[in-house]
Amino acid sequence: MWKFSGSIQYTCTTCGDGAEIPVDDFHIECIGGSERSMGSENIYEITYEFDCPKCNRPISLAFEASEYPVEFLNFVLNNSTGAQTDDEPVFEFLREIYSxxxxxxxxxxxxxxxxxxxxxxxxxxxxxxxxxxxxxxxxxxxxxxxxxxxxxxxxxxxxxxxxxxxxxxxxxxxxxxxxxxxxxxxxxxxxxxxxxxxxxxxxxxxxxxxxxxxxxxxxxxxxxxxxxxxxxxxxxxxxxxxxxxxxxxxxx
Missing domain, CATH: 3.40.1350.10 (Trna Endonuclease; Chain: A, domain 1)
Incomplete structure (x- = not known):
C-alpha cells in the first residue's frame, strides 16, 4: 500500500496566482496496469481539480505514478493543466499489518x-x-x-x-x-x-x-x-x- 503525502505548489498559467495544496486533499486512485516480466505494474492517479480563485480558469493538478515491480516506484508523470507545479507528491510504501x-x-x-x-x-x-x-x-x-x-x-x-x-x-x-x-x-x-x-x-x-x-x-x-x-x-x-x-x- 502506498502513502502519498507532501504538498504541491502551483502557479496559474493565466493570471500567475498561486498557492500550496496538501496532497492529503488530492483524489488518489489505482487505475490498474498490466502484467510484465517482473510481475504486475500498478498505475496510480493523484488529482486535484479546481477553478483558480483569482481568474476562475479551470486547473487540474494531476500526477501519474507507476509501481513496478511491486513495492518500487518506477516513474512519476506530471499531467497537470492550467498551472505550473514545482513539486511532486512524496511516496512511501507501507506494508499492511494485521497480526x-x-x-x-x-x-x-x-x-x-x-x-x-x-x-x-x-x-x-x-x-x-x-x-x-x-x-x-x-x-x-x-x-x-x-x-x-x-x-x-x-x-x-x-x-x-x-x-x-x-x-x-x-x-x-x-x-x-x-x-x-x-x-x-x-x-x-x-x-x-x-x-x-x-x-x-x-x-x-x-x-x-x-x-x-x-x-x-x-x-x-x-x-x-x-x-x-x-x-x-x-x-x-x-x-x-x-x-x-x-x-x-x-x-x-
Missing amino acids: AKDVFQLYESISELVSALKGNPCLLRDISSREFEEVVAEIFRAKGFIVDLTKKTRDGGKDIIAVYTDGLGIRSKYFIECKHYAEDNKVGVDIVRALHGVMNTKDGPNKTILATTSTFTSGAKEFVENEAASKWDMALADYNEIVRWLDDYQES
Whole structure:
C-alpha cells in the first residue's frame, strides 16, 4: 500500500496566482496496469481539480505514478493543466499489518519491526518473549546505548545489558529484565526483589529496569518506592511506558 503525502505548489498559467495544496486533499486512485516480466505494474492517479480563485480558469493538478515491480516506484508523470507545479507528491510504501505474524514476515530488520510497532503497539502482546527482548534492546540501542542480549536461559536476572557513555566519558551500566506477560498477569514483588538483588553483585549495574507488556502489582511498586536502597536504583516500565518508548523511537 502506498502513502502519498507532501504538498504541491502551483502557479496559474493565466493570471500567475498561486498557492500550496496538501496532497492529503488530492483524489488518489489505482487505475490498474498490466502484467510484465517482473510481475504486475500498478498505475496510480493523484488529482486535484479546481477553478483558480483569482481568474476562475479551470486547473487540474494531476500526477501519474507507476509501481513496478511491486513495492518500487518506477516513474512519476506530471499531467497537470492550467498551472505550473514545482513539486511532486512524496511516496512511501507501507506494508499492511494485521497480526504479529505479519510483522515478522514483512520486516527484515529489528529497526523496521520497532518502527512498525509504533503504529501497532497492541501487537507487543502477540510477539514472543525473545522478540520482546529484541525490541527493548533496539530501543535502547537507538538512544546511544551499547546493548548485549544475554542467552535465553540462566541470564542471572538480566535479559539485556545496556551501557551508556555520556559526554564526559562516564559510563553507566543498566541491567534490563523483560517480562512478556498477558495483560491480566501482573509482575509481582518477588521478581522485582530478585532483579534488585543483582545491584550488590561484583559486576552489578548502576541501575536496573524491569520492562513488561503487562503492569505491576501494588507490592512491586511499593518495593521500589519504599524498600529499594534508592529510588534511582530501579525503574519499572509497564505496557504504557513501553508504548511511550516506541513513540519516541527514531532509528539511528
